Amino acid sequence: MKSEDCKSLDPTAPGKRESGDDRRIAVAKAARAIIVEKGLEGLRTRDIAARVGINIATLHYHVPTKEALVALVAESIRAEFRAQALRNSREGKTGLEQLHLEFDDFRETAREMPELIIILTELVERARRDAAVAAIVLPLHRFWRGQFADIFRLGIADGSFRPDLDPEAAAMIATGALSDSWRRPDTSPSLVEQALAELERAFIRRP
Amino acid sequence: MKSEDCKSLDPTAPGKRESGDDRRIAVAKAARAIIVEKGLEGLRTRDIAARVGINIATLHYHVPTKEALVALVAESIRAEFRAQALRNSREGKTGLEQLHLEFDDFRETAREMPELIIILTELVERARRDAAVAAIVLPLHRFWRGQFADIFRLGIADGSFRPDLDPEAAAMIATGALSDSWRRPDTSPSLVEQALAELERAFIRRP
DNA sequence: CACTCCATCAATCATTTGATTGAGAGGAAA
DNA sequence: TTTCCTCTCAATCAAATGATTGATGGAGTG
Numbered sequence: 001m002k003s004e005d006c007k008s009l010d011p012t013a014p015g016k017r018e019s020g021d022d023r024r025i026a027v028a029k030a031a032r033a034i035i036v037e038k039g040l041e042g043l044r045t046r047d048i049a050a051r052v053g054i055n056i057a058t059l060h061y062h063v064p065t066k067e068a069l070v071a072l073v074a075e076s077i078r079a080e081f082r083a084q085a086l087r088n089s090r091e092g093k094t095g096l097e098q099l100h101l102e103f104d105d106f107r108e109t110a111r112e113m114p115e116l117i118i119i120l121t122e123l124v125e126r127a128r129r130d131a132a133v134a135a136i137v138l139p140l141h142r143f144w145r146g147q148f149a150d151i152f153r154l155g156i157a158d159g160s161f162r163p164d165l166d167p168e169a170a171a172m173i174a175t176g177a178l179s180d181s182w183r184r185p186d187t188s189p190s191l192v193e194q195a196l197a198e199l200e201r202a203f204i205r206r207p
Numbered sequence: 208m209k210s211e212d213c214k215s216l217d218p219t220a221p222g223k224r225e226s227g228d229d230r231r232i233a234v235a236k237a238a239r240a241i242i243v244e245k246g247l248e249g250l251r252t253r254d255i256a257a258r259v260g261i262n263i264a265t266l267h268y269h270v271p272t273k274e275a276l277v278a279l280v281a282e283s284i285r286a287e288f289r290a291q292a293l294r295n296s297r298e299g300k301t302g303l304e305q306l307h308l309e310f311d312d313f314r315e316t317a318r319e320m321p322e323l324i325i326i327l328t329e330l331v332e333r334a335r336r337d338a339a340v341a342a343i344v345l346p347l348h349r350f351w352r353g354q355f356a357d358i359f360r361l362g363i364a365d366g367s368f369r370p371d372l373d374p375e376a377a378a379m380i381a382t383g384a385l386s387d388s389w390r391r392p393d394t395s396p397s398l399v400e401q402a403l404a405e406l407e408r409a410f411i412r413r414p
Numbered sequence: 415c416a417c418t419c420c421a422t423c424a425a426t427c428a429t430t431t432g433a434t435t436g437a438g439a440g441g442a443a444a
Numbered sequence: 445t446t447t448c449c450t451c452t453c454a455a456t457c458a459a460a461t462g463a464t465t466g467a468t469g470g471a472g473t474g
Binding site for chain 4: 233251252263264267271272273
C-alpha cells in the first residue's frame with residue numbers, strides 16, 4: 001500500500017506521490033469530465049493533467065499516448081456498464097418481468113450516470129475510425145442488444161410477447177430507441193416514459 | 208499568370224474564377240467528404256482548400272471562420288434532407304401506406320446517400336456544444352419525428368394502427384431505431400429490413 | 415480608358431498541442 | 445548508507461492549424 005494520504009481529487013493535493021493505478025483512475029475520471037464538457041474533439045492532454053493536478057510529462061508517464069488515453073476511457077466506461085448490467089438478477093423471471101428490469105436499469109443509469117451515454121456516444125462515433133476503440137465499444141453494444149434479444153426469446157416462449165415477434169429485430173428497435181432517446185438533448189423524461197410504455201405495448205402479447 | 212493550372216481535382220472547373228456561391232457549394236461538398244473520412248474532429252481548413260483546389264486564404268475569403276464552415280455544412284445537409292422529404296406526395300394515403308412510403312424514403316436515403324447520416328450524426332453530436340449547429344440540426348430531427356407522429360395519428364384514425372398507440376412515443380421509437388441502425392457500422396441490411404418489418408407489426412392494428 | 419470590386423494567392427503569424435528530455439525526490443531493499 | 449526503482453516536474457521541441465496580410469489579375473461599369 002503506497003498511498004493512504006492524498007486522494008483529494010484536485011483542490012489541494014498535499015500528498016506528493018500516488019500509485020500508478022490510482023493515477024490512471026484519476027486520469028480516466030478527469031478525461032471523462034472533459035469529454036462531457038467539450039467532447040472527444042476537445043480533449044487535451046494538458047487539460048487532463050491540469051485537472052488531475054499533475055505535470056504533462058507525468059501524465060505521459062502513466063498513459064504514454066493519447067490513443068492509449070482514449071482506450072483507457074473506453075475501458076473505464078465499459079467497466080461501469082458491465083457492473084451496472086450485472087446488478088440485478090434475472091433468475092426465474094418471465095420475459096415481461098425481465099423487460100421491466102431492463103427498463104429500470106435504463107432509468108437508473110439515465111438518472112445517476114447521464115454522462116455515461118454522452119461519452120459512449122462519442123466513443124461509438126470514433127469507433128468508426130479507431131479500431132482500438134471499436135474493439136472495446138462495439139462489443140458493449142452488442143452485449144446490450146443481445147440481452148434484449150434473450151429477453152424477447154424467453155418472453156415469446158413463456159407467452160409474455162407476441163408469437164410473431166422477431167427477437168433480434170425487436171432488440172435492435174429497443175436498444176436503438178433507448179440509446180437515441182438518451183443521446184438527444186431535447187427529449188423530456190416524460191417522453192422517455194411514454195416511449196418505454198409504448199415499447200411494451202408494441203411487443204406484448206394481445207389476448 | 209498565377210493560376211492557369213490548378214483546378215486539377217474538380218472536373219467541372221476549367222476556368223479560373225468561380226462565383227462566390229459556386230465556391231461555397233464546392234467548399235461544402237469537400238468538407239462533407241472529409242467529415243465522412245475523418246470526422247468533424249479531423250476536419251481541417253487546409254484539407255478543404257486543397258480538395259477544392261484553392262488557397263487557404265481564398266477559403267477564408269468565402270467562409271470567414273471554421274465555425275461558419277460547420278454551419279455551412281449543416282445547412283447543406285438540411286437542404287438535402289428537406290428536398291428528399293418532399294419528393295413523394297402523401298396525399299390520400301392511409302396511415303399504413305404512408306408508413307411504407309416513409310420506410311421507402313429511408314431505404315433510398317440509406318442506399319443512395321449513406322454519408323448523409325454520418326455527417327448528421329457528427330453534427331448532432333456537436334450540436335450539444337454549438338448553438339449555431341443546434342439551431343439547424345435539431346429542428347431537422349424534430350421535423351422527421353413529427354412526420355412520423357402525423358402518420359401514426361392518421362393511421363390510428365383510419366384504423367391502420369392500434370387504437371392505444373401513442374403517436375409521439377411511437378414516432379420517437381421509429382426515428383430512434385432507424386437513425387441508430389443507420390449509424391451503427393455493424394448492422395447488416397437484412398437486419399434493418401427485419402427491424403422495419405417488426406416496426407410495422409409493433410404498431411399495426413390486430414384483428 | 416479609369417475606376418472599382420471580386421476572387422485569388424504566397425507568405426507568414428501566433429497559438430495550440432502531443433510528445434520528449436534530463437534531472438531529481440522519496441521510499442524500499444541490500 | 446548505498447543502490448535502485450517509481451514517480452514527478454520544468455523546459456522544450458516539432459508539427460499542425462486557424463487566421464491574417466498585402467498584393468495581383470481580371471471582369472464589369474461609367
